[in-house]
């Protein structure tokens with residue numbers, strides 16, 4: 021069985037379940053493979069590692085302890101570039117799903133799932149797929165510029181407290197890494213860190229996603245589901261893109277935070293919550309303080325401590341170490357020889373504006389490692405675009421290779437459209453994704469592909 025690129029693997033002993041997920045996901049993602057027997061997994065991984073695995077935690081009929089699934093999870097997470105893993109459990113297994121989260125799964129879904137939830141969970145997990153769960157934790161937050169030292173000092177100071185923290189900064193500056201570092205520095209580090217993309221939560225399923233629901237709470241609620249607040253119990257809940265939360269949903273969130281309890285849909289009594297809230301937004305502060313956009317009382321609950329992560333262009337001292345780090349990481353991952361950017365390339369990379377911040381730098385390094393040839397990397401290997409190169413005085417990057425001129429035009433068209441949407445959305449990824457009618461994950465892939 022081949023696992024094509026942007027691949028998803030569904031590992032479930034029930035062929036009907038695997039087939040249903042495959043049919044659903046195939047519409048959005050190219051390669052979706054299924055496997056019913058985990059014993060075949062090592063042979064499959066030797067050929068290709070999928071980007072994401074939907075992992076049933078129990079295979080043998082009658083077994084409910086999840087040991088088989090957790091062993092497979094450990095195997096997957098030990099890979100040099102582990103896939104994102106979404107654990108699949110029966111409703112009664114929620115503690116097991118939480119255990120899977122603690123051990124590094126990106127998310128979990130209870131069976132039978134809601135199709136919209138499955139699609140959103142897959143998109144989120146793909147968008148968040150990092151080098152490895154451990155590597156994306158505290159120690160992976162690189163940078164010794166004055167600005168980053170200040171950020172790290174704030175993390176060390178606020179981490180052990182229970183204060184809610186709001187992290188502000190442009191897309192790709194490392195807000196999620198900062199949130200993970202705060203979690204790691206807290207007494208909750210042994211429990212789960214759960215991230216929710218508030219901008220991607222459909223208003224219709226907001227409550228059930230965050231607070232959970234009981235079986236039969238609404239027409240499609242065939243099974244019950246724990247919400248994110250319950251799943252993160254004892255740990256930290258990272259509310260990403262909080263600035264994009266619709267006003268009606270803000271009111272519900274405020275009530276939950278004020279009362280420290282949530283009522284799952286269809287339940288007759290509330291449940292106490294025990295989570296530390298860390299939130300992040302790329303909204304500028306002036307907009308965030310506009311009551312027509314964000315409720316001041318909710319803001320007051322969330323921003324006890326504010327950490328601002330400056331854009332990369334304002335802490336250029338971090339560029340060279342980050343380049344070294346990510347070039348080294350991808351050289352090892354793709355088994356390529358160790359190389360450095362030439363002196364000219366380094367100067368241009370240092371002068372680059374990095375509108376996509378560290379995420380763009382990381383993509384650029386991956387591209388350079390894949391396409392670079394010769395003893396040193398050239399600026400053009402980083403695929404930062406002809407316009408950008410011209411702006412900093414570099415020779416323009418060669419056009420993307422295209423066998424068929426029609427493909428080339430399509431590619432250029434897509435690049436221009438994505439760039440125009442980004443401009444119209446003033447760099448806000450969630451808004452640009454909405455304008456384009458694609459998920460944030462898909463937009464990030466397009467940004468990486470076109471080197472925007």
Ligand SMILES: Nc1ncnc2c1ncn2[C@@H]1O[C@H](COP(=O)(O)OP(=O)(O)OP(=O)(O)O)[C@@H](O)[C@H]1O
Pocket residue numbers: 150156160161162163189190191192193194195196197198260300302378379382449
């Ligand atoms: N200081 C850093 N050291 C190492 N890697 C970093 C750093 N900052 C960001 N990255 C990497 O850049 C990418 C984007 O980081 P992250 O997702 O934390 O940014 P973000 O600000 O939360 O982005 P968004 O607003 O788009 O959600 C990740 O791959 C992350 O590992």
